[in-house]
Amino acid sequence: MTSAPAATDHSTPIEVDAVVVGAGFSGLHLLWKLRKHGYTTIAFDKGKEVGGTWHWNRYPGARCDVDSHDYSFGFDEELEQDWEWTERYPSQPELQAYLSHVADRFDLRRDIRLETAVTEAHFDENVQKWIVRTDSGDTCIATFCLMAVGCLSVPKDVDVPGLEDYTGPIHRTSSWPEDGVDFSGLKVAAVGTGSSGVQAIPEIAKQAGRLTVLQRTANFVIPARNHELDPAYVADIKANYRERRRLSRSLPAGCIRDDNPKTAFEVSDEERRAEFEKRWEGGGIAFLGAYSDLMVDQKANDAVSDFIRAKIDEIVTDPDTADSLKPYGYPMGAKRPVVGTDWYETFNRDNVELVDLRKRPLDRFTDKGMRLADGTEYEFDAVVLATGFDAFTGAFTSMDIRGRGGRTLTEAWSEGPKTHLGLGTAGFPNMFIIANVGSPSVLANMVTAIEQHVEWTIETMDHMRDNGFTTIEATEDAQEAWVHTVEEIADTTLWPQGQSGSWYRGANIDGKPQIFMPYAGGIVLYEETWNEVRDAGYKGFVLRP
Template sequence: MSDTSNTPESVDVVVVGAGVTGLYAVHRLRGLGYSVRGFERGDDVGGVWYWNRYPGARCDVESVDYSYSFDESLQQEWDWSEKYATQPEIMRYLRHVADHFDIRRSYTFSTAVTSAELDEETLRWTVRTDGGEVLSARFCVFAVGCLSSTHRPGIPGVDTFAGATYHTGEWPHEGVDFTGLRVGVIGTGSSGIQSIPLIARQAAHLTVFQRSANYSIPAGNKPLDEAARREQKAGYAERRRLARLSGGGSPHMAHPDRTLEVSEEERRAAFEKRWELGGVLYSKTFPDQLTDRAANDAARAFWEEKVRARIDDAAVADLLVPTDHPIGTKRIVTDSDYYETYNRDNVRLVGLRGNAIERIDERGIGLADGEHIGLDAIVFATGFDAMTGAVDRIEVRGRGGRLLKDAWRGGPRTYLGLGVNGFPNFFNLTGPGSPSVLANVVLAGEQHGEWLADCLRHLDEHGYTAIEATEQAVEGWVTECHDRAAATLMMSANSWYLGANIPGKPRVFMPFVGGFGVYGQIIADVADSGYKGFELIPG
């Protein structure tokens, strides 16, 4: 008898990641009869919401929209408690989905995929995990998330600090009690802006170290009562229809006219309405806000008027109002009482421009001007190696043994954000080259999951073994994504959309900026054409 003890397990599909996109991909492909194995490095479902448990973590898409649309009974049975859900409620929702559809049985948790290597003869993928498992898969699907590889800046002396250090993207599950402590928060992006008000309420003293000011808009959060939930559930079909046509995957359309084509009274009324809606969609009040600087200036002026009215100290307000990028070119943060927090006696804001952190020692943080700030705990709210970081930490080898990391050394190169030349039957969902972080990721995950399911079914129905993006199609898509971004104001900000927060990372605008609805039509047209831009490889 032959020894089969080292024979890899053979499956149709390996899915990496158990966030909103991975869960749907597993459910959808399993429903078509494919054998699917999922792997997740965390010990439960949730993806970004599993790891980001910092105080105040909250979604910037309305709860009713940040939810799956594929099952009507799921839409009707789940009750959101408030307008913008917090991390614990989103985790409860995703656990409910996993339980309702028995998705966990297809996953191995607390297990990271370490490598995926193409066998060029069979066009199958050999997938290895840190638990020692080896699988042979026809299709390799990454749903690893754009915001799941944390970034800590290389500040000299950080390892010598005697107190506790935390990163908002790797928050202890048991929580942190800052009562009576001197706390420093480094970073005022989304996680910093959301956590600072709650940390300030606990800490004896909080020092916020701001590298660059960000635009934030109050969530306008409120509890949802039964009447509101009934109305939302009755209107789900129309909400979803509008969301799929929209720029960002939410059912709120921009004003039909350009910013400066309407009267000042009408313009202010439109801005006020979006301000009351809360959150990120302020950047889409008018259709030209991210393409015309004068239009953007009008939106910015309204924002500044609102924010300065919330801050008691004009000098502090000067630090908190961004001057280096147009509003919306970095993701607008959704906050609760952020600006008001700086009116507290126990909170100090330190602007690092012109007075940078020089080093960290055992007692705290030293600034370039010689001041030393004593601290008991430091929170790094310093974000992620976004878009590509989670992919880069896995050794993915395609044709000729080429590493995906090397193929993307000058920036990610995809076709539609779905295919990569030289990597047949490999799909990286809701990542670079797609709307990804510029859209409601739950509907984006469904959009990619549906496209993927239809694609695999097409291959099988027509006797194809594999599908691979052509180099010409990749080159064309990379150019289109660049040209679309260059026609906006988005390129004028040093944002993580461009990888600007990671030293040495190439400056390439990574998401597709043309809008969720436009992108959906593009990928639908490609499928309807018989997958133009892809080579379909016969069995």
């Protein structure tokens, strides 16, 4: 096996078995696995360092919402024993340090070109290979094109009227300055109250002289209750880590969540309230496991939604602000639930104002601030945008990807992204998609979902190598059936009811085709489906010698 040419050499075409696009969790695991199985490879990533989303999202308060010991690689026992997590939910700096350590520990950097964005990937039918080009002038020729681009890696276009007229500094949570931002004493506007905004705003409020939060849609926010890890707790996890990994793979969410098998209304009102209280005080994603029917029964969801709205009244002292922070019009969980720290408490601060744009619409931003439709004007020293992502498809459509006959992926996905099992798309041979559209991805522990996908990808490549196949490609019929399956399973839940603005369906992007993109059946059913497809000779895929 040979490595790719040195990072400074852009003149010589790079010929490898597999090119990996992205060097976050997916890309790093792919590189490790590809080497283990004897494949030559190279990875490209536009960041200055490995880490993917955890490299770019450096905003204050950035943190994972899955327990640290589960949001980590399970492919190497020594790694999981050696690495020391310090908090229940790892912060961005800790996750970045972990991923950088993984890259160093396994000598992955020699096959990674950083600060290098893939601009095009074209399948050449004459040689049955992918020709991949970058903005640094690289040309790579590879049998396989492995898309480890992440689900939330491309920010959505800014749709704030007049923002182009504002002359002060604008900071996006999705590409935060490496050296941070000092907001001490400044008048700051924060636009967006999704996950990034909920995490950043309480931290910015501690510095800013005045913070004005612009909210378009209220979100259900669960307290994180983050804390430092007890050494005895860590020792117990490490002593039983293999069993913990096995158990995580046997649960739909891909992590241990202490799910309650009972339904919400098979218990008394008192018991149900006590369970919600216990979960609220415990914090984090375990709240979602309070009862088994929260995402399938509207009455059960109404109960938990009412509980959260009552909590907002308890916490927020100003009744009008509390009313604006209460989510209505969609079930809890239909938009991704947000886990935060001191979110509601932040609005009790004297230096924080909430502008509910449903009640007080924005006219436009001005050169010095903004003007509301009622004529009220604000001046700001800085603006923070936490306005979300072009989820799932954004990273794909930002590249010029062409398959058979020169057809672009954008054309192929003009009615919405279509895949077979979330792994491959008809007309794009040997292009594997890792833990993205058509798979559990964001509805599960992402790292578990990634490891699942990486294992299947390399297993399929081994099968092709061992049996003399050159290409593998999804069929049109199979991917249409899988899109139908994904929608059908979603329709048995309350998730589709959050389509008004939900990025699960692409509804947060004007003009984006409406299709439910993640697979809501969980990683266990998903793995069973894959096993059936594989054991039936890769049913729904065409393998060509």
